[in-house]
Amino acid sequence: MTLPTRSYAAFLFDMDGTILTSIASAERTWTKWAIAHGLDAATFVPTIHGVQSVETVRRLNLPGVDPVAEAAAITAAEMLDVGDIEPIAGAAAFLASLPPERWTIVTSAPRALAEVRLEAAGLPIPATMIAADDIPNGKPAPDCFLVAAERLGVSASDCLVFEDAPAGITAGEAAGADVLVITATHGTSHRLDTRHPRIDDYLHVTTTITSDGRLAVTSR
Numbered sequence: 001m002t003l004p005t006r007s008y009a010a011f012l013f014d015m016d017g018t019i020l021t022s023i024a025s026a027e028r029t030w031t032k033w034a035i036a037h038g039l040d041a042a043t044f045v046p047t048i049h050g051v052q053s054v055e056t057v058r059r060l061n062l063p064g065v066d067p068v069a070e071a072a073a074i075t076a077a078e079m080l081d082v083g084d085i086e087p088i089a090g091a092a093a094f095l096a097s098l099p100p101e102r103w104t105i106v107t108s109a110p111r112a113l114a115e116v117r118l119e120a121a122g123l124p125i126p127a128t129m130i131a132a133d134d135i136p137n138g139k140p141a142p143d144c145f146l147v148a149a150e151r152l153g154v155s156a157s158d159c160l161v162f163e164d165a166p167a168g169i170t171a172g173e174a175a176g177a178d179v180l181v182i183t184a185t186h187g188t189s190h191r192l193d194t195r196h197p198r199i200d201d202y203l204h205v206t207t208t209i210t211s212d213g214r215l216a217v218t219s220r
Helices: 023-036 041-047 053-058 067-079 091-096 111-121 143-152 166-174
Strands: 010-013 103-105 159-163 178-182 205-209 215-219
Touching: 010 143, 023 041, 023 067, 053 067, 067 111, 091 205, 103 143, 143 159, 143 166, 159 166, 166 178
Parallel strands: 010 103, 010 159, 159 178
Antiparallel strands: 205 215
């Protein structure tokens, strides 16, 4: 475990793989879709994480396939498959310890899917949440984190981004934020080399509010 050494005005959390785990649900849905479209699911499915579904479909450039329609169908299927979604260990308590106006969620999932998954995991839905519907240019573009910081009334460069996927890490970097990588869902198939501080989950960290009202991540 390594932690950032400075304090921040606000925290920005990715959702999937960062505060909850929906990998099994997502990979079941995308595996069925990949097989139906003649793709090698074992090679393709690991590429879906951290980016908007429509962009995942679009970059395949499959003949006769409408990325918007396909992404909508995939989202609908994912919304029906939430039985084994659960929070990353310690995430609920960590989020509950934060002042509500000082954090939000920034996800590549459509808002409807994000709300279903957060509810399934028993996690709060902040009013300031940024979802795929809100941002034309998804991760790895920095737009989502820039808008999230603006909604909280702070600079992105004064935020700590909590992320688990390369696209989100790149987006956080491009926004000028610091990044803390959550490795709980990486395992052997999603292993990630990164120069950023990292924690496995939230069980051994807490939030400290400094004397000047800023947020810091500290070990328990």
